[in-house]
Amino acid sequence: MSAKAIDITKDLVVKFVESALRAENPSLLPHVPMVGTLVKLYDLRNEIKRLLFEENVKTFLHCLDEMPNEEIAGYLDKVETDAEFRAKVGRTILELERLEDTRKAEFSARLFIGHLRGHLDEGSYQSLRFALERLYVPDVTELKDFYDKLKTDPDYRGHAAPNQSALQRLCSCGLLEGPITALGGGLLYYLNESGNQFVELVLNSDD
Numbered sequence: 719m720s721a722k723a724i725d726i727t728k729d730l731v732v733k734f735v736e737s738a739l740r741a742e743n744p745s746l747l748p749h750v751p752m753v754g755t756l757v758k759l760y761d762l763r764n765e766i767k768r769l770l771f772e773e774n775v776k777t778f779l780h781c782l783d784e785m786p787n788e789e790i791a792g793y794l795d796k797v798e799t800d801a802e803f804r805a806k807v808g809r810t811i812l813e814l815e816r817l818e819d820t821r822k823a824e825f826s827a828r829l830f831i832g833h834l835r836g837h838l839d840e841g842s843y844q845s846l847r848f849a850l851e852r853l854y855v856p857d858v859t860e861l862k863d864f865y866d867k868l869k870t871d872p873d874y875r876g877h878a879a880p881n882q883s884a885l886q887r888l889c890s891c892g893l894l895e896g897p898i899t900a901l902g903g904g905l906l907y908y909l910n911e912s913g914n915q916f917v918e919l920v921l922n923s924d925d
Contacts, residue, residue: 774814774823781827793834813847821855825920832919845892845912852891858921860884861893864909865917875900876907888913 782790797804810830814823829850833843860881867874876885877900885907888894893913897905 770818770820771815773820774817775811777820777823778811778814778827778830781824782831785831816851819855822850822853825850825853828920828923829916831923832915837919838915842912842915846916849892849912849916853893854884854887854891857884857887861888861913862917862921864888864894864907865914865921868909877904879907 817823829846832838879885889896893916894907895910896907900906
């Protein structure tokens with residue numbers, strides 16, 4: 719029997735033993751050395767995800783708590799009386815589990831507040847939530863800088879930005895358009911409506 723065939727046979731035996739242990743006595747499975755290590759790593763991963771989810775929820779609710787008490791009371795009443803609104807709030811909270819950074823939980827809350835206040839229609843809100851999931855958080859600095867430069871130079875297109883990689887990532891998540899190759903060379907970018915809304919509702923929310 720070749721070495722490759724022996725390795726395949728060993729793999730099959732291990733899988734058979736693991737399957738038998740699971741069927742006969744699941745509690746023994748973690749005591750198989752390799753399997754036990756994998757189980758512990760899986761449990762650790764789940765614990766980390768649980769803790770991050772808890773932090774995300776705390777961050778999200780802390781941002782909502784900054785709203786005026788009368789406004790919060792109105793939305794709480796709506797949760798009690800409007801099943802569709804209650805389901806939307808529930809989905810928004812549960813989706814925080816997919817966010818790998820507590821800053822994203824803060825951004826999610828800012829978007830949600832903007833949606834509640836009528837600054838975002840349903841389509842725009844969902845588009846920005848999708849962009850948020852794909853966003854690389856440090857790139858928001860470049861997005862804000864792009865926005866600010868447009869205020870003083872309406873023809874600014876990111877050609878002088880030192881971090882071109884960040885601009886390309888912002889395009890990938892839908893907050894910029896481009897890149898387009900300029901006639902004289904170089905890459906041009908455009909701040910789209912989603913990027914503009916993100917800056918004004920999320921990054922400028924405390925201004």
